[in-house]
Amino acid sequence: MLYDQFHKTRRYFAVDCVIFGYQGEQLKLLLFKRKLEPAKGQWSLIGGWVKEDESTEGAAHRVLQVTTGLKDIYQEQVYTFSHPSRDPGGNVVTVAYYALINIDEKINELIEQHGAQWFPLNTLPQLIFDHSEIVEKALDKLRFKATYELIGKQLLAEKFTLSQLRRLYNEIFQTDFDPGNFRKKVMSLKVLEKTNEKDMSESRKGAFYFKFIEEDETQEKSGPIFKRSI
Amino acid sequence: MLYDQFHKTRRYFAVDCVIFGYQGEQLKLLLFKRKLEPAKGQWSLIGGWVKEDESTEGAAHRVLQVTTGLKDIYQEQVYTFSHPSRDPGGNVVTVAYYALINIDEKINELIEQHGAQWFPLNTLPQLIFDHSEIVEKALDKLRFKATYELIGKQLLAEKFTLSQLRRLYNEIFQTDFDPGNFRKKVMSLKVLEKTNEKDMSESRKGAFYFKFIEEDETQEKSGPIFKRSI
DNA sequence: GCAAAAGTGTTGTAGTTACACCCATGC
């Protein structure tokens, strides 16, 4: 190969996935018992080696599919971690991705087979290596995205009430949005459509379900939709 | 090594630097004539292989130091590009960084030795591989940073007038900020201090020079300082 | 005096916050 003269290095190349889910009004993280030495059996992000003829996007996608059974999971590159001694097992460069998952029964079956478990963000166990830092960066990026566009499509069910959406935002930003103001702001974005169905489980009056309007990649980023009130 | 059983791949690992400078009221990019096959002699970003026991941050720093002679250049990770066929010479994963440089005489000497040249952003030549995409992402990130905090410390001389700063922002966002409003906004951030010196070269009245207040990493990100008026 | 940039002041508007208030319904 052309570049071989420059390379004597043994380096490994991996991806790690920060998988966010939302369940029981809590933003959660999917963690795995590591199957590999070193640190075998400890909690970690799910990762995988990047194969030949595979991009990191592809590798992350593959890892997510294997561990959740889902295709077409929403994912976004977070950061690349490359400190030579970040992994005691060798010089492993990892490209981190975060993913957004709608937690349901089917997924949880597969997840259990992998020895994985959902953890609320504020009660995470000790993670291996620099995985805490990776989670921190992923969360920053998620918050950031949520400031600039309305997220929830991937984390919530197809139909959801505005209260459910608001509580998701409350979780993400660890704050307490005013119900009235939140509703007005969200409606002004014109990215949701009201359905005719009502959720009667959370209130006497009932709340209309909304869903995201299908659009072809036309989420224009215009400006912050919420003040970074964190 | 522990992980060797999983690796049969030949892959190369590089960094590329998007070097921004500001000169003659123009935001410029430093480009290099590639010294390597393939695409030898064509314009490209400056890059380098990541050595053993080196992080990508370290590699980018080293590459910047060699090509500009400067230590402690401000740099920030942009994105990792890993499509297996992005470089015809082999499977090269590259981590992109952008850097901010204050262009002056000394630098330009070294730069010429490397066959490098400053190009205004709107008249870039054809770049190799996916380097245009890398530049685009870097510029996005720079704009983004400039929206959230006052930049200029690395791009301008130590002392500068508010008009000079405003024209830098005009360049970055390709817009025309109102002089009065720009001044008020910048002053409200309380990150600049007025010096006693005046620049008499650009106006009859003369304009006071300002400089950035020294602070120990206390640029708190609160909210956007300028509407993304792009 | 006049041109030209530096610097200050003013006014209207848009978006947000805080909060009051009505609505629909199960109990």
Add this chain to the structure above:
DNA sequence: GCATGGGTGTAACTACAACACTTTTGC
């Protein structure tokens, strides 16, 4: 009827855009 979340309305406040205005100086 009353408690509860759903949903609407409103007044105060803030930030910003637009633009008028004053200041200082070289010519």
